[in-house]
Amino acid sequence: MDHIRAGWFSEISPLWPGQSFSMEVKEVLYKDKSEYQDILIFESKNNGTVLVLDGIIQCSQKDEFSYQEMISFLPLCAHPNPQKVLIVGGGDGGVAREVQKHPLVKEIIQVEIDEKVVSASKKHLPFMAKGFDSPKVTLNICDGFEYMRNHKNEFDVIITDSSDPIGPAVNLFTENYYRLLKEALKPGGIISSQAGTVWTDLPMVKQTVANCKKHFQTVKYANSSVPSYPDGQIGYLVASLDESVDLRKPSFVFSERQIDELELKYYNDEIHAAAFVLPNFVRKELA
Numbered sequence: 001m002d003h004i005r006a007g008w009f010s011e012i013s014p015l016w017p018g019q020s021f022s023m024e025v026k027e028v029l030y031k032d033k034s035e036y037q038d039i040l041i042f043e044s045k046n047n048g049t050v051l052v053l054d055g056i057i058q059c060s061q062k063d064e065f066s067y068q069e070m071i072s073f074l075p076l077c078a079h080p081n082p083q084k085v086l087i088v089g090g091g092d093g094g095v096a097r098e099v100q101k102h103p104l105v106k107e108i109i110q111v112e113i114d115e116k117v118v119s120a121s122k123k124h125l126p127f128m129a130k131g132f133d134s135p136k137v138t139l140n141i142c143d144g145f146e147y148m149r150n151h152k153n154e155f156d157v158i159i160t161d162s163s164d165p166i167g168p169a170v171n172l173f174t175e176n177y178y179r180l181l182k183e184a185l186k187p188g189g190i191i192s193s194q195a196g197t198v199w200t201d202l203p204m205v206k207q208t209v210a211n212c213k214k215h216f217q218t219v220k221y222a223n224s225s226v227p228s229y230p231d232g233q234i235g236y237l238v239a240s241l242d243e244s245v246d247l248r249k250p251s252f253v254f255s256e257r258q259i260d261e262l263e264l265k266y267y268n269d270e271i272h273a274a275a276f277v278l279p280n281f282v283r284k285e286l287a
Contacts, residue, residue, distance in 0.1 A: 003040075003052070003055050004025055004028070004042075007024060007025055008022045008023065008024055008025060009022060009023050009024075009025050009040075009042060009044070009050070009052070010022040011052075011055065011056060011057050011230075012055065013055060013056055015056075015200070015201060015230070016200040016201070016230045016231075019200075019230075021057070021228070021230065023044040023045070023046070023047055023050060023060075023228075024044060024045040024046070025042050025043070025044060025045070026042070026043045026044060026045050027042065027043045028040070028041075028042045029041045029042055029043055029049070029124045030120050030123070030124050032116060032120070034114050034115075034116035034117070035114070035116075036113060036114045037053050037054045037114065037117075038052075038053065038054050038055065039051075039052075039053060039114075039116060039117060039120055040052040040053075041120060041124045041125070044060065046062070047060035047061060047062040047063070047228060048060060048061025048062050049061045049124060049125055049127075050228070051092055051121065051125060053117070057228050057229065058092065059092060059094060059125075059128065059228070060228040061125075061127065062227070062228065063226050063227050063228050064094055064128065064226075064228075065265040065266055066224050066225060066226045066265075066266045067094075067224065067226050067229075067234055068094035068095055068097065068098045068128070069098050069264060069265065069266045069267040070222070070224045070236055070266065070267060070271075070275065071095060071159055071161060071192050071193075071194065071236050072095055072098035072099050072102075072159060072192070072267075073098065073102070073264075073267045073272070074192055074222055074236055074238050074247075074272060074275065075157045075159060075190040075191060075192035075238055076099065076102045076104075076105065076157055076252070077102075077250035077251060077252045077253070077254075077269070077272060078190055078238065078240070078245065078247045078249075078250060078251060078272075079156055079157055079188075079189075079190045079251065079252075080188075080251045080252075081104055081156065082102065082104055082105055082156045082157045082190075083104060083105065083106045083107065083156055084105075084106065084107045084108075084109075084154065084155050084156050084157075084186075085099055085105055085107070085108045085109070085155060085156065085157045085158070085159065086108075086109050086110075086111070086148075086151075086154075086155045086157070086158045086159070086184065087099065087108060087109070087110040087111070087158075087159050087161060088110075088111055088144040088147075088148075088158065088159070088160045088161070088162070089111075089112060089113075089144065089160060089161040089162045090110060090112065090159070090161035091112040091114055091117035091118045091121060092117065092121040092125055092128045092129060093118075093121055093122070093125070093128045093129035093130065093131035093132045094128040094131060094161075095131070095159055095161045096108060096110055096131030096132055096134065096137050096139075097128060097130060097131030097134075098131070099131075099136075099159065100131060100134035100136045100137060101262045101264075102252075103258075104252065105136060106136065107136060107138075108134070108136045108137045108138070109138050109140065109155075110132075110137060110138070110139045110140065111140045111141075111142050111143070111144045111147045112139065112140075112141060113141070113142065113143055113144065114141075115141045118132070118139070118141070144160075145177070145180060148180045148181070148183070148184040149180065151184055152183050152184060153183070153184070153185070153186055153187075154184055154185075154186065155184055155185055155186060155189060156185075156186055156188075156189055156190070157189065157190050157191070157192070158181050158184060158185060158189070158190075158191045158192075159191070159192045159193075160177075160181075160191070160192070160193040160194065161194060162193065162194050174211060175211040175214050175215070177211075178191075178211055178212045178214065178215045178216065178239075179214075179215050181215070182215040182216065182241065185241055187241060187242075188240070188241055188242045188245075189240070189241050190238065190239065190240045190241075190245075190247070191216070191237075191238070191239050191240075192236055192237070192238050193208075193236065193237045194234065194235075194236065194237075195208055195209075195221060195234075195235040195236055195237035196208070196234070196235055197229065197230050197231050197233050197234060197235060198223070198233070198235060198278075198279075198281075198282045199230070199231035199233060200230055200231055202281075202282070202285055205221065205235060205285075205286070206285050206286060208237060209221060209237065209286055212237055212239050216239035216240060216241060217240065217241060217242065217243035218239060218240040218242065218243055218245055218247060219237065219238075219239040220237075220238050220239070220247045220248065220276055221235055221236070221237060221238075221276075221278065221282070221286055222235065222236045222238055222275035222276045223235045223236065223275060223278070224236070224266065224271075224275060236275070247276070248272070248273050248276045249272075249273065250269050250272045250273075253269045254267075254268065254269070
């Protein structure tokens with residue numbers, strides 16, 4: 001709550017020392033401290049409504065669709081038949097909004113630990129929280145680790161929409177977490193997780209990829225442009241239990257008509273393939 005000074009919000013974090021990203025604040029819409037984190041929602045001058053958790057921007061209305069669409073459709077479209085999906089986190093509803101659009105998805109289970117994030121998002125971020133309104137979605141307020149321990153071999157795709165690897169969210173980047181994901185998947189299952197930026201935290205990205213490779217046969221790092229995030233880039237760890245699958249080639253391709261009807265603003269099959277093309281310094285570190 002102390003990140004607003006003279007009408008500007010500044011994202012200052014030990015995850016990216018020596019730099020910060022600032023937005024001019026028009027109005028603070030919501031601020032509270034839940035059992036798990038500080039929650040701040042404000043209306044910005046240029047980026048629309050912004051959600052901040054523990055001082056770190058989670059989404060802004062201007063560019064959230066890039067992250068939500070990519071973390072959802074990279075695994076969904078790589079899977080030949082993603083009927084049952086688990087979303088871990090994602091309390092703003094953005095990932096649920098996108099996942100329910102996929103025509104092959106029949107059932108979505110979402111587990112979010114912080115009910116205050118959900119209720120605040122429903123009031124102040126309706127353009128994202130409308131994802132919870134889909135009849136495909138069942139929302140559970142509970143711990144994602146505990147849920148997966150009790151649901152083995154159940155899901156075609158699991159999407160982890162987590163905050164950055166600091167505080168409690170650190171556990172979502174560990175080897176043990178990827179073991180839980182593996183056990184909760186059906187044979188041939190695919191996962192997608194938020195995986196940080198290569199510009200300020202390449203060692204963490206490298207370690208996360210290594211943790212995932214201990215349990216998954218095929219592991220790839222993809223990325224997209226999100227100007228509101230550190231360095232304007234965010235990564236996605238996409239992995240499959242099937243060593244023969246090429247995650248870079250979508251099994252399901254949206255038609256131009258579907259792209260318009262489903263209001264996809266960022267994702268298409270060409271973006272899917274391009275997202276896995278990495279600069280040389282990243283390829284070398286992740287090889």
